Amino acid sequence: MASTVIGANITIEGEVIADEDVVVQGTIRGKLSAKEGVTVESGAVVEADVSGGPMTVAGQVTGNVTSTDRVELQSGARVVGNVKAARITIADGAHFKGNVDMDV
Amino acid sequence: MATATIIGRDTRVHARVSGAGDIEVQGHLEGELTVGGEARIESTATVAADVRARRIVVRGAVKGDLSADESILLEDGARVVGDVRAPRVAIAPGGLVRGYVETQAAGAKPASRAVTPARRVDGVRAVPPAPKSKPAVVHVAAKHAAPKGRGITLAGGKAPPPVVPVLKKGTKAALTKRR
Numbered sequence: 346m347a348s349t350v351i352g353a354n355i356t357i358e359g360e361v362i363a364d365e366d367v368v369v370q371g372t373i374r375g376k377l378s379a380k381e382g383v384t385v386e387s388g389a390v391v392e393a394d395v396s397g398g399p400m401t402v403a404g405q406v407t408g409n410v411t412s413t414d415r416v417e418l419q420s421g422a423r424v425v426g427n428v429k430a431a432r433i434t435i436a437d438g439a440h441f442k443g444n445v446d447m448d449v
Numbered sequence: 450m451a452t453a454t455i456i457g458r459d460t461r462v463h464a465r466v467s468g469a470g471d472i473e474v475q476g477h478l479e480g481e482l483t484v485g486g487e488a489r490i491e492s493t494a495t496v497a498a499d500v501r502a503r504r505i506v507v508r509g510a511v512k513g514d515l516s517a518d519e520s521i522l523l524e525d526g527a528r529v530v531g532d533v534r535a536p537r538v539a540i541a542p543g544g545l546v547r548g549y550v551e552t553q554a555a556g557a558k559p560a561s562r563a564v565t566p567a568r569r570v571d572g573v574r575a576v577p578p579a580p581k582s583k584p585a586v587v588h589v590a591a592k593h594a595a596p597k598g599r600g601i602t603l604a605g606g607k608a609p610p611p612v613v614p615v616l617k618k619g620t621k622a623a624l625t626k627r628r
Contacts, residue, residue, distance in 0.1 A: 348457050350457075352454035356466070357462065357464045358464055362463075365459040
């Protein structure tokens with residue numbers, strides 16, 4: 346399965362549109378939209394609105410997060426922004442500031 | 450080893466991409482690409498951006514200028530519209546280029562061909578050794594006089610004539626005639 350990886354030393358300022366998985370280890374400023382899963386790894390910095398399928402966040406996200414599936418904020422994640430998803434899990438030790446919107 | 454960055458084949462990026470490390474583009478990139486390591490433009494890639502890196506390997510389509518600190522390798526399948534500058538430039542059979550190609554580009558380690566004309570200019574004015582940017586001026590002035598295909602070597606340094614002639618901008622007609 347092909348996927349896109351933004352490595353740890355890379356900065357992207359602009360828009361990333363993927364029809365596949367995206368793994369972020371570096372920095373994205375702008376907009377990130379994926380059709381498949383999005384993984385923001387520990388050490389990654391995302392200053393962007395993020396949309397996509399299942400999301401796993403262990404790094405830092407500033408922006409609104411929208412997922413068609415689940416959002417998982419792992420321990421060590423720092424998220425500032427609104428999260429809209431079908432399911433959301435926030436692990437003990439994750440920092441989060443924003444609104445949560447789930448299908449209730 | 451730096452982490453590999455991959456722009457997958459189903460991904461479109463409209464952005465300025467920069468940083469250390471290597472990058473591999475399989476998808477679409479529009480904007481600007483600057484990396485400290487190697488930039489690989491794969492056969493499925495379409496890149497509309499100026500590309501700067503230590504090394505550049507192209508197998509796909511690029512519209513924009515390529516400049517590398519070490520080398521640029523245009524492999525079979527490469528389609529480049531733009532200028533190509535690096536100390537070493539190799540165009541493999543099947544690589545297509547339309548643009549100005551310059552080896553030993555400014556900013557590179559001094560080599561005899563690049564330095565000689567620069568010294569001549571400096572000697573007339575009795576100026577101390579030129580800063581690194583100075584040879585660039587000389588090159589630009591000399592580029593119109595340079596014969597087509599000059600300075601191009603195939604990978605490995607052997608010299609079978611390039612299968613694909615390197616064109617300067619606006620010489621498409623000349624190519625057609627020759628063929």
